[in-house]
Amino acid sequence: MIEFINVEKVYPNGTKALENINLKIDQGEFVAVIGLSGAGKSTLIRCINRMHDITDGKLYVDETNVSNLKGKQIRRFRRRIGMIFQSFNLVTRTTVLKNVLVSFVPDNPLWRKITGLYTQEQKRKALEALDKVGILDKAYVRVDQLSGGQQQRVALARTLAQNPDIILADEPIASLDPVTSKLVMDDFKRINQELNISVIMNIHHVEVALEYADRIIGIRKGEVVFDGESAKVTDEILHEIYSGNIEELKAALEESHAHV
Numbered sequence: 001m002i003e004f005i006n007v008e009k010v011y012p013n014g015t016k017a018l019e020n021i022n023l024k025i026d027q028g029e030f031v032a033v034i035g036l037s038g039a040g041k042s043t044l045i046r047c048i049n050r051m052h053d054i055t056d057g058k059l060y061v062d063e064t065n066v067s068n069l070k071g072k073q074i075r076r077f078r079r080r081i082g083m084i085f086q087s088f089n090l091v092t093r094t095t096v097l098k099n100v101l102v103s104f105v106p107d108n109p110l111w112r113k114i115t116g117l118y119t120q121e122q123k124r125k126a127l128e129a130l131d132k133v134g135i136l137d138k139a140y141v142r143v144d145q146l147s148g149g150q151q152q153r154v155a156l157a158r159t160l161a162q163n164p165d166i167i168l169a170d171e172p173i174a175s176l177d178p179v180t181s182k183l184v185m186d187d188f189k190r191i192n193q194e195l196n197i198s199v200i201m202n203i204h205h206v207e208v209a210l211e212y213a214d215r216i217i218g219i220r221k222g223e224v225v226f227d228g229e230s231a232k233v234t235d236e237i238l239h240e241i242y243s244g245n246i247e248e249l250k251a252a253l254e255e256s257h258a259h260v
């Protein structure tokens, strides 16, 4: 379980990005975080794996008080939490398989790190992860020969290979076309349901969020203004989340229509 207790995040330049955040997210939930640009969505999910430090309150992942982690403990903790970015973060001039194998580097002794050799078991796990996202046939293809959607699935396979409890996804479909977005979202949903991995996704496409996530967290100006089942999100609630900016809400909805 992930638990935020009165969490606040103030950046060193004085910007208050999160305030009074209280949330409990159970293992296996699929949560979409929505809100205007600058509302604090990215900050919220990046506090979970300590990419950002909170400045007040408490944040727990299971029994771990995230703020108390130091050095090696942070690295070990992050092994349990996969992270997917809009930009895929892959090494494009090498093969799909090598990109997935990279997830094992932290576990390997120095000589394996230097030689770039992996165990048969690691290769088997990497191929298994590629199979889970339907691109096993691309294992020996160079990443720069794949479409954006396929690249995002490689990123997903790399994360799966590390056997995470949680996947944090920061705008994972923002640079994908509507058809590909759907395939990638289907992968997230399947992984969530079949492997019981929690998915916490920051997403601009409201309708996609409503279709795929079980739970919506609406953020406005660093505060949670809605937290509930996707099925219970009404136009009034969306207005509340995006209030003060109807034009942006309309644009977000139109963009989402194009994605479903």
Ligand SMILES: Nc1ncnc2c1ncn2[C@@H]1O[C@H](COP(=O)(O)OP(=O)(O)OP(=O)(O)O)[C@@H](O)[C@H]1O
Pocket: 011, 012, 013, 015, 016, 017, 035, 036, 037, 038, 039, 040, 041, 042, 043, 044, 202
């Ligand atoms: N490294 C930083 N230093 C200072 N302020 C920051 C930093 N990162 C984000 N902010 C500010 O914190 C607030 C929340 O930003 P955040 O990126 O979390 O919003 P967001 O909802 O994810 O936005 P977007 O949808 O545009 O990505 C914004 O006012 C932003 O300008």
